[in-house]
Amino acid sequence: MRVLIPLDNPGGGGIARVGRDLAAALSRALPDADELLIAGSLDGLAPRPNIRRARRVGTSRGRVARVLSDQVSVGVAARDADLVHMPDAKAPLLSRRPFVLTVHDVFFLDYPQWFPPAVRVYKRRLLTLSLRRRPRLIVCVSDHTRRRLRAHHPGVCEICPVKVVHPGLHGPTTAPARPTDSEAEPYFLTVSAIEPRKNHLGLLGAFRAARRADLALRWKVVGRPQYGGEPILEALRAADGVDVVGRVDQAELERLYQGARFVATPSFAEGFGFPPLEAMARGVPVACATGSALDETVGEAALRVDPEDGRGWMQALITLDNNAALRDRLIVAGRDNAQRFSWPAAAQTHLELFRQALGEDSS
């Protein structure tokens, strides 16, 4: 079996990172008889003779040019593959090879107001077009995403099987340094893009109310603004007690996790929920919104609050600051929960599904 995986956006956000992590896990799990073709960089993949880089054509400059050249690259590289796995929900349009899609979320259908009009139309049409090209299999990163996909495309299960494979998680990647003296003041942390979906403004209101009720914690906001993020950033920068840290490298992120009293994830919706789960994997207690995929992935391992419940969030901030026993309990529960998500297991499941998609015996 020869599988092509395009990793065309090495500097991209969460979805690109999941694609790269999956490719890295596949590179370790791949049987010698199979072959993995990567359209993109081989960084992070196991150096093995049956893993090679596919030829890439075109440019990576400019959004439209990149989308087109990505398709051309996949079309050319797919000639050497039996199956193409697209780690995002966009079908290879210039190849007739069987393909598998991964769908991370359908927020552009659930909450179109959170996307620029052009992106919303592009994503909607691309998904429809991708389904019309009849993938052999669709992988959803959570059952929530599968349900939402089926809600918007009720006939999808007649096109192909739709399976749920949870991605894996990484533990700490570097030995964290001790917090510096300047951070002697205790803080809690949010780690996410700054955009409406992540509900920073809702948490800000609760944080202000909690500070008036004598919460002594600061709030460190990690992440960079995305569409609709500017007014959020402006409000965060203007607020007392909030440190907008911006985008940080992995070592700095590990250090911030290490020093945080807890991590808060007040998102209105998540397709999987990496931020709270990665905090759990690092032994940091978590306060997390209810609803969406978080009910499935986070479960009872965090302090759960409705994303629109300002008072609930205010109380959660105060409670997690004051209640060391609760934090200890959540640390244990979080670590246990995070262990459910493993890249080796996800890679193994993908290999089995790839064989099924090709009609091969996976036994």
Added chain:
Amino acid sequence: MSASGVRRVLHVCEPTHSGAALVSFRLADGLRASGVQPTVLTPPGRLSTWCVEASIPVVDLPLSRRSPGSYARSIRVLRRLVATTDFSLIHAHSSFSGLLVRLARTRAFPPIVFQPHAWSWLAVPAELRLPLKRLERALAPRTDLLLCVSAEELAAGRAAGLKPQRAMVIPNGVPFPAQTRDRGARPVSPLGGAIARLVSQKGIDVLIRAAGRPDWPRGLAVEVLGMGPDESQLRSLATELGVQDRVRLRGYVDDPQPDLERWDLFVLPSRYEGAPLALLEALAAGLVVVATRVAGVAELMPNSRFTVPVEDPEALARALAAAIDDWPIAVAEAAAFRAGAATEYSLETQLDRTLTAYRELVDTGS
């Protein structure tokens, strides 16, 4: 008044922090004085916290709207609770709770009171309205008493073809303080307010657009208290129109009562409502009110000069200007509405009427 045969009531409420949640809590809490023992079945959240603080038994409902798997679990929890407790009746608050309770209904269930707090089909895209109306029609025979918060809401239900076994209107009530701040003098820099979830229904975008119109009164600023998924878009809209000083989004505020005291007037720009509780709170606080003509407004503010059509920023700006220009009239009108509402829309009246409705339902059988 005695509770007669009404001993134990199960309140099922899926929203955890909205007006419906507040109403269900006030009923559960208030009727204890009449000997009605409440139990509240709700997802963890603010309502649950209120109940715990008030020593009202509360059971966790594992319900999440976007998680169909949770529906079956919730039905199991509800059926188990009903099987093990001798409830006189079940009071379902909100469309979603009503759907759950009536779907779960078995012969072992006591009578069901359903209070939609705004019909489900008002909150969905046009193509889903008919299916939801059909669903409500199908569930109507499983409803022993339909409780609407306004005559308009009941009329809308009947217009949709609903034929419940019994139906009545019991308006929401709020506590009316004996005295309010004197607002007789025309404010030099008028300060308005709105309390709303930041979602399309509440029309805060219409208010922001009104603030960009030439008729917007000079010096008027409106503070908006509340949070929701549309907050950042609303901030962007205000910035884009250059009106962020005229409409100030203050986000979540733990206790809005001091703000109600501070404000001169209250704005309700909603696209639809069941019976807007925030409007009632504003009237109780003695505020001049400018509102869209949504369900409940005509009953609270009959023939008001300061109501406008929905989705009309120009009309809203003009009505605000008129209220400030004719301030003595607006204040007199607000005082009259408050006096009229003080009995009809007091919490005590709502409790009395609800208890009477419960008794009639239980004593005469469903």
